[in-house]
Amino acid sequence: MEGLQSTPTGREPGARPVAVITGGRRGIGQACALSLAEAGFDIVILDLEEDADATQTLAKLADHGVRARMVVGNIADIDHRAGLVDRVFQAFGTVDCLVNNAGVLSGTRGQDLLNVTPRDFDHVMSVNLRGTFFFTQEVARRMVGEAEKGPSAERSIITISSGAVGRARTDSPEYAFSKSCLALMSQMFALRLGKHGIRTYEIRPGINRTEMSRDAWGMYEELIDEGRFPIPRLGLPEDVGKTVASLATGGLAYCTGGHVYVDGGFHIPTSVRPRRK
Amino acid sequence: MAQLDGRIAVVTGGSRGIGATIGRAFAREGAAVVICDLLDERGEGIADEINRAGGSAMFVHLDVTAQTDWHAMAARVDAWRGGIDVLVNNAGINVRTGIENVGLDDWNRVVAVNLTGPLLGMQTVAPIMRRRGGGAIVNIASNAALRGIRSAAYCASKWGVRGLTKVAALEFAAAGIRVNTVCPGVVPTELNAGQPYVATTGAKTPMGRIATAEEIAKAVLFLASDSSSFITGMDMPVDGGMTVGMPS
Numbered sequence: 001m002e003g004l005q006s007t008p009t010g011r012e013p014g015a016r017p018v019a020v021i022t023g024g025r026r027g028i029g030q031a032c033a034l035s036l037a038e039a040g041f042d043i044v045i046l047d048l049e050e051d052a053d054a055t056q057t058l059a060k061l062a063d064h065g066v067r068a069r070m071v072v073g074n075i076a077d078i079d080h081r082a083g084l085v086d087r088v089f090q091a092f093g094t095v096d097c098l099v100n101n102a103g104v105l106s107g108t109r110g111q112d113l114l115n116v117t118p119r120d121f122d123h124v125m126s127v128n129l130r131g132t133f134f135f136t137q138e139v140a141r142r143m144v145g146e147a148e149k150g151p152s153a154e155r156s157i158i159t160i161s162s163g164a165v166g167r168a169r170t171d172s173p174e175y176a177f178s179k180s181c182l183a184l185m186s187q188m189f190a191l192r193l194g195k196h197g198i199r200t201y202e203i204r205p206g207i208n209r210t211e212m213s214r215d216a217w218g219m220y221e222e223l224i225d226e227g228r229f230p231i232p233r234l235g236l237p238e239d240v241g242k243t244v245a246s247l248a249t250g251g252l253a254y255c256t257g258g259h260v261y262v263d264g265g266f267h268i269p270t271s272v273r274p275r276r277k
Numbered sequence: 278m279a280q281l282d283g284r285i286a287v288v289t290g291g292s293r294g295i296g297a298t299i300g301r302a303f304a305r306e307g308a309a310v311v312i313c314d315l316l317d318e319r320g321e322g323i324a325d326e327i328n329r330a331g332g333s334a335m336f337v338h339l340d341v342t343a344q345t346d347w348h349a350m351a352a353r354v355d356a357w358r359g360g361i362d363v364l365v366n367n368a369g370i371n372v373r374t375g376i377e378n379v380g381l382d383d384w385n386r387v388v389a390v391n392l393t394g395p396l397l398g399m400q401t402v403a404p405i406m407r408r409r410g411g412g413a414i415v416n417i418a419s420n421a422a423l424r425g426i427r428s429a430a431y432c433a434s435k436w437g438v439r440g441l442t443k444v445a446a447l448e449f450a451a452a453g454i455r456v457n458t459v460c461p462g463v464v465p466t467e468l469n470a471g472q473p474y475v476a477t478t479g480a481k482t483p484m485g486r487i488a489t490a491e492e493i494a495k496a497v498l499f500l501a502s503d504s505s506s507f508i509t510g511m512d513m514p515v516d517g518g519m520t521v522g523m524p525s
Contacts, residue, residue: 251499265447
């Protein structure tokens with residue numbers, strides 16, 4: 001545009017890097033947004049609705065002195081993904097960091113392997129895997145385009161999966177399927193995008209105290225009392241947020257395709273319970 | 278605020294290569310750094326360099342296979358700063374022989390430095406960290422701890438480091454001590470100078486190049502700092518995606 005100083009990537013000169021967080025209005029997504037804001041990113045929150053949670057999150061982001069904007073949309077609506085990604089990129093002209101955080105559990109949580117329905121299966125897969133994959137594909141295409149126009153300090157795609165990755169279980173198989181496939185997806189994008197300077201990471205949170213897991217908090221407390229968690233507490237959304245900020249700012253600049261367990265050591269395969277203090 | 282402000286950090290094998298880079302990076306992030314090595318002159322040089330740059334460092338002669346050296350180091354650091362918050366078990370050696378050709382002396386020496394060294398280090402610092410309410414230990418293994426290579430003692434000792442890390446994570450978690458492993462890919466250092474794979478690995482790596490020591494140091498810094506406060510018992514490859522697969 002004539003008169004508007006613009007870098008080849010559509011970024012204004014001296015502008016902050018930009019991060020988009022799917023499902024960013026609450027829970028782990030909100031914590032990621034806040035940590036990235038603290039690290040100096042402008043923030044785009046992509047979520048289903050601009051409710052009270054979203055308003056509060058945007059206000060908290062503004063307190064960090066960065067620009068924050070909400071884009072309302074659904075990653076599962078893949079027929080409209082190009083338009084959705086347009087709106088995300090238009091918010092601040094580019095995207096340097098994508099955080100794939102949006103995810104759902106099935107309506108009938110904890111369904112036994114023998115009873116899970118196609119409806120539950122399709123719902124979880126449509127958001128967690130199909131939606132995340134095609135949204136990531138669309139963002140990645142544009143990131144590659146921008147990388148060819150000019151260098152950026154750091155570009156990354158960070159996928160929040162789960163400690164459920166790769167673990168056989170007898171309940172909620174659809175959730176474990178979806179998250180296990182995200183692990184492979186993150187590795188595939190690592191192979192494809194490495195030469196464009198775009199790194200991918202996967203974060204496997206343990207058991208976190210969020211709204212999504214509210215009905216299981218009591219059960220989790222029992223696990224802690226049994227000494228099942230090496231670090232004897234539940235995860236907090238900000239544990240994941242701090243890790244995302246480190247990854248997005250190049251703290252692990254020669255890592256790509258890898259995963260980070262943010263779970264207090266819950267993933268360590270063991271038959272021995274950690275000794276309590 | 279810097280990421281290691283007020284922390285006291287011990288780095289073994291700190292006189293050169295990845296260890297020296299970790300020491301410098303920690304000092305820049307506010308840590309008081311103890312450079313430990315067998316190479317006294319070079320270690321003193323690194324400590325001087327850090328101090329001249331406005332950081333805080335001390336060199337201590339340490340043979341990681343000698344329990345008495347570990348105890349003497351801990352006593353000196355205690356007198357210097359009153360404790361230890363971070364230990365990086367970085368010292369390592371390599372003898373490039375397979376199972377049929379490895380001599381027992383070589384095998385024992387590699388296992389002593391690469392595996393027994395971290396054990397002695399953790400035995401030494403755990404009570405100190407427990408007394409201080411916690412700490413962070415980072416054990417440097419290798420990409421060879423995630424696959425097989427043709428150096429029997431090196432490969433086996435580095436797999437051992439991963440196992441020892443998981444035991445330590447379980448044993449020390451309740452004391453607030455986190456223990457993690459970093460598995461670097463190829464970094465050009467004196468240890469691998471002249472090895473043909475240093476020139477050829479980059480092209481076979483998704484990121485299209487080998488690592489710099491600085492990039493390994495950043496990952497170690499992450500695991501040593503509060504940014505990773507809920508992460509323990511984990512293996513972190515820092516290898517440009519090499520263990521993920523081959524790029525297209």
